[in-house]
Each structure stands twice: as C-alpha cells, then as structure tokens.
Amino acid sequence: NCAGHKQWYQRRVRVILKHLKGKYIVGHDLKNDFETLTFKPHPVLVKDTSKCIALRHMAGLDANKIPSLRVLTRLIQGDVIQTASHCSVEDARAALALFKAAEDKWDDQSNPYLNDSYWAHLT
Numbered sequence: 001n002c003a004g005h006k007q008w009y010q011r012r013v014r015v016i017l018k019h020l021k022g023k024y025i026v027g028h029d030l031k032n033d034f035e036t037l038t039f040k041p042h043p044v045l046v047k048d049t050s051k052c053i054a055l056r057h058m059a060g061l062d063a064n065k066i067p068s069l070r071v072l073t074r075l076i077q078g079d080v081i082q083t084a085s086h087c088s089v090e091d092a093r094a095a096l097a098l099f100k101a102a103e104d105k106w107d108d109q110s111n112p113y114l115n116d117s118y119w120a121h122l123t
Contacts, residue, residue: 028069028095049098054105076101
C-alpha cells in the first residue's frame, strides 16, 4: 500500500540523514541527492567533485564547464567507469579517488571562504 511505502521511505531517509549530519560528504554532482533527501549540509562539509576547479585543471578541461564523473575519472585516474549500468558504489569510489587526487588543492578552489585571499580586503 502507498501509505506503508511512504512510512518505510521516511524512516529510511531519517536514518540516512542521521548518518550524514555533521559529516564530510564526498560525491559528484550531489545537488539532486540533497534535494531528494531535503538535506542542506553546511557547504564546508560538502566535497562535490563536479564543482572543484582544481580537478578540471588537472584533467585539462575548461574551468567553466561541469564535467561528468566518467570524464574526470578517465582523464585524471585513467579508469573507465559507467560502461554498462549505473553503479552507485562505483561512482562513490571514483568520486573519493578524485577527491583524494585534489585534496591538497581542494579548499582553495572549491570553497573561497577558506582561502585567505578572500578575506584580504578586510585587513
């Protein structure tokens, strides 16, 4: 029945949100996932590989275009993913590998508030 499914879904979402709250979240193009869960994590805790300019530079791509996870993974890691059907585990592993590849450049590129140059005009 529909009501039973809705309750089951809502319980699962509560469990997921409980695990995500206050944690760093690494993924690719997470906007839709967050919308589905009606979840708004603190931006500092989100490491979205689709938004990291450093990854685009590492891949030799235009900094103004959002690349797919598949393209970034192939160009940076040399791995081919998403060849058959969609696998969320494969996507998660690929996103984490990309995050690790750019981790030392991450905050300067994807979160300007953590970059000292953002605040320079205040001193």
